């Protein structure tokens with residue numbers, strides 16, 4: 001079984017739900033499994049440390065997870081049009097993998113959620129791609145053959161999966177957002193599988 005790392009940060013739960021749907025899409029592909037991981041909060045007090053295992057939910061990610069997995073789905077809520085600091089903090093500590101070129105050629109995908117419809121989904125998704133491109137990863141978006149993209153009035157973009165959560169985070173994932181998360185996971189896993197086959201001849 002090859003694994004895809006689904007790495008996300010979530011404060012109110014939307015990204016956690018999207019991560020589980022992306023994992024479902026990944027596991028629809030034969031021979032592929034999802035590994036769900038999250039990141040701890042960052043603190044303005046640099047000395048403060050979190051327990052190494054969270055009280056609930058996905059375990060915290062380690063560099064080894066990125067190294068061992070055949071691909072990456074990276075998810076963050078939009079914070080001021082960009083990815084959230086806890087995820088960025090983790091990515092800023094991936095220099096050893098950049099130096100060893102461990103992620104070169106692995107496929108990656110991104111996903112996000114916003115409280116307002118035009119609050120920065122695309123800018124967040126695009127900015128999340130930048131460090132992944134520096135790592136040499138191959139970005140897989142969502143093609144318009146997923147016709148939900150043509151009709152969505154909420155989340156769902158060709159840059160990655162997204163969700164419009166509403167001002168008080170009360171909107172559930174729409175059917176379209178739900179389907180596009182699964183489609184993204186499936187596409188990422190199929191790409192990793194095809195690349196794995198190619199590299200093994």
Ligand SMILES: Cc1cc2nc3c(=O)[nH]c(=O)nc-3n(C[C@H](O)[C@H](O)[C@H](O)COP(=O)(O)O)c2cc1C
Pocket residue numbers: 009010011012013014015016077078079080081082113114115116117118119120165169
């Ligand atoms: C510090 C901060 C900044 C935010 N900035 C934006 C923003 O720029 N645009 C937006 O629409 N929502 C913004 N939000 C709302 C979150 O993106 C939104 O609630 C998201 O769905 C939360 O995902 P979660 O449930 O996984 O935590 C912000 C929230 C916080 C805490």
